[in-house]
Amino acid sequence: MSAQQVTLIGCGAIGRTLIARMADHPTVRITHVVVSEGHTAECQAAIGNGVTVCSEVPPETTLLVECAGHGAITDHVLPALERGIECAVLSIGALSENGLPEQLADAAQRGGTRVHLLAGAIGGIDAIASARLAGLDSVTYTGRKPPQGWRGSPAEQVTNLDTITEPTVILEATAREAAHLYPKNANVAATVSLAGLGLDATRVRLIADPTVTENIHEIDVRGAFGEMRITMRGKPLPDNPKTSALTVLSALRFLNNRTASVTI
Ligand SMILES: NC(=O)C1=CN([C@@H]2O[C@H](COP(=O)(O)OP(=O)(O)OC[C@H]3O[C@@H](n4cnc5c(N)ncnc54)[C@H](O)[C@@H]3O)[C@@H](O)[C@H]2O)C=CC1
Numbered sequence: 573m574s575a576q577q578v579t580l581i582g583c584g585a586i587g588r589t590l591i592a593r594m595a596d597h598p599t600v601r602i603t604h605v606v607v608s609e610g611h612t613a614e615c616q617a618a619i620g621n622g623v624t625v626c627s628e629v630p631p632e633t634t635l636l637v638e639c640a641g642h643g644a645i646t647d648h649v650l651p652a653l654e655r656g657i658e659c660a661v662l663s664i665g666a667l668s669e670n671g672l673p674e675q676l677a678d679a680a681q682r683g684g685t686r687v688h689l690l691a692g693a694i695g696g697i698d699a700i701a702s703a704r705l706a707g708l709d710s711v712t713y714t715g716r717k718p719p720q721g722w723r724g725s726p727a728e729q730v731t732n733l734d735t736i737t738e739p740t741v742i743l744e745a746t747a748r749e750a751a752h753l754y755p756k757n758a759n760v761a762a763t764v765s766l767a768g769l770g771l772d773a774t775r776v777r778l779i780a781d782p783t784v785t786e787n788i789h790e791i792d793v794r795g796a797f798g799e800m801r802i803t804m805r806g807k808p809l810p811d812n813p814k815t816s817a818l819t820v821l822s823a824l825r826f827l828n829n830r831t832a833s834v835t836i
């Protein structure tokens with residue numbers, strides 16, 4: 573099988589870690605990374621010369637992986653799909669904006685291509701999406717992170733992240749509301765809901781917890797298939813306490829599977 577070339581969107585904690593992990597990949601090569609205008613020189617200096625930094629998706633791109641943020645879906649992923657570029661996205665919470673899932677599907681159909689919603693920091697998405705086929709009764713998601721994982725988010729208006737000593741619920745809402753209010757913390761909530769009962773029927777609790785050091789995701793699913801409970805205790809990336817390291821590995825798995833003879 574021939575080598576697969578990849579363009580990334582985003583050169584933050586996920587993008588930089590993925591580029592480092594993919595450096596010696598035998599059959600998949602990250603050739604370009606797209607960053608916001610004005611940041612190309614700084615990013616090129618940070619990652620070295622193995623990958624070309626640019627501010628637009630290069631015309632020769634055939635596979636795009638988004639690891640930037642919600643805005644990148646409309647800025648880059650929609651136009652890429654229209655051009656026939658296959659895309660994989662991590663900023664799943666962007667799909668909480670009314671109409672965006674349909675726009676993505678339409679753009680992919682017009683481009684004759686597909687968009688893949690990656691599992692990111694969570695496991696069990698395959699099981700939830702399978703269980704849905706026989707009917708689900710309830711899906712709940714609880715996201716728990718140390719206080720530093722909530723900095724720069726609306727949690728700062730709900731509690732004092734510097735002084736809390738007890739686990740503190742900062743939001744109880746639907747997955748749609750959670751993803752909208754916490755674009756850097758509730759992508760998993762959106763993913764779980766899209767695999768299962770949808771953004772409006774999935775209940776979400778977000779908790780700032782000074783007693784933990786990991787990003788803890790708990791899912792409870794009940795339906796005709798039976799019941800499922802998952803707890804993930806994800807170590808955060810050193811460069812971004814909001815983001816679990818597994819998120820990078822989920823993109824790495826997707827890229828490995830592109831050229832593998834047996835995929836898993
Ligand atoms: N599905 C999942 O489980 C998870 C998804 N994510 C998503 O991945 C995103 C990136 O995460 P990190 O790398 O940890 O964040 P980060 O904040 O370290 O890096 C994001 C980078 O993307 C850049 N960026 C933002 N919007 C852009 C745009 N429209 N075009 C080009 N560059 C843009 C930023 O300037 C920044 O350099 C998060 O914002 C979130 O949407 C993050 C964690 C888990």
Ligand SMILES: O=C([O-])CC(=O)C(=O)O
Binds near residue numbers: 757816817
């Ligand atoms: O990486 C994580 O632990 C989850 C996360 O930030 C999100 O769901 O947006």
